Amino acid sequence: MSGADWLSYSLQDFVMFGPQVFLRLFVRINQDLWPWQVLAVVAAIGIPVLLFRQGRNARCLAVGLMAVAWAVSGYGFLVGYFGPINWPAAWFGWAFVAQGVLLAAAMLFGGVHGGALSFGRFVALWLIVACGLPWLVLAESGQWQALALFGIAPGTTAAAGALIVAVITGPWRWLYLPLLVLWSLFSAAMFWVLQTSWLLVTPVATLLLVGAGFWLSPRPARSLD
Known part of the structure; x- marks a missing residue:
């Protein structure tokens, strides 16, 4: 296939399903x-x-x-439900598993910060993610069984996971960041193609919460010397 042939493709050509098929996945996994x-x-x-x-x-x-x-x-979700209809999703699914192994x-090896966090700010952002974002899929689908719960739906999980940047340190933090960015870009492109405008809030929120994680991270103590 020539370069000119590749240039004739658009994002829509790589998404072989419609919004209803995608939204139905949330209903299926919850059932x-x-x-x-x-x-x-x-x-x-329990996490906060x-x-x-x-x-x-x-x-x-x-x-x-x-x-x-x-x-x-x-x-x-990604490997078991989404992967069969969208092969990049399966790759991301295994990347999510690797992200869990990284955490x-x-x-186990000292990559968790022991300093004090700002309790009120962290909890406020966590509650917005855990209690607010799951309803976006319901707003798109109109089915209450489609709630995108933390720990089940990858978008909500990644958005909450962005806040964990606040408590991991050193090289662990920098290894943790790429998937947050790549997943946000991938899901934003997919939601744009599917014209599910409500769902675009989740990847945008994830990128903003990465910044919030750095902001909330405990500052190292400084010596008077």
């Missing part, structure tokens, strides 16, 4: 998983609670729950 979604809700509540308990162990456990959320949403490694 198939019921009632295990309760565990995802518990994790969404653990992050602000005294002691590094609680913070590491919160990062561990986030690692599980990355892996479950990647393998469950688990950061948890």
Whole structure:
């Protein structure tokens, strides 16, 4: 195929399904998983609670729950449900699993920050993500079973995961960032092609929350010397 042939393609040519097919995936996974979604809700509540308990162990456990959320949403939704109709989604699904492994490694090998976080700001942003973003798919589909829950839907999981930038340090943080950016660009392009305007809020929010994660990150203590 010549370069001129490639230039004749548009984004629409690489999306072989319509918005209703995509939105139906959220309904299917919620129906198939019921009632295990309760565990995802518990994790969404437990992560901010653990992050602000005294002691590094609680913070590491919160990062561990986030690692599980990355892996479950990647393998469950992207590989299992979305991958069969969109091959790049399967690649991203395995990248989500790898992101979970990366967080688990950061948890085990000292990549979790022990400094104090701004409790009110972090919780406010977390609640916006965990309680607000899941309703965007419902707004597009009109079906309450289509809620895009944290730990199940990759968009909501990635947006919440962007805030975890605040508690991981050193090279772990820089290894963690690329997938957040790449997933946001990929999903934004897909939602644009599908003309699901409400869903565009999620990738935009993810990129903004990456910046918020840096802003909320504990500052290193400075010596008077």
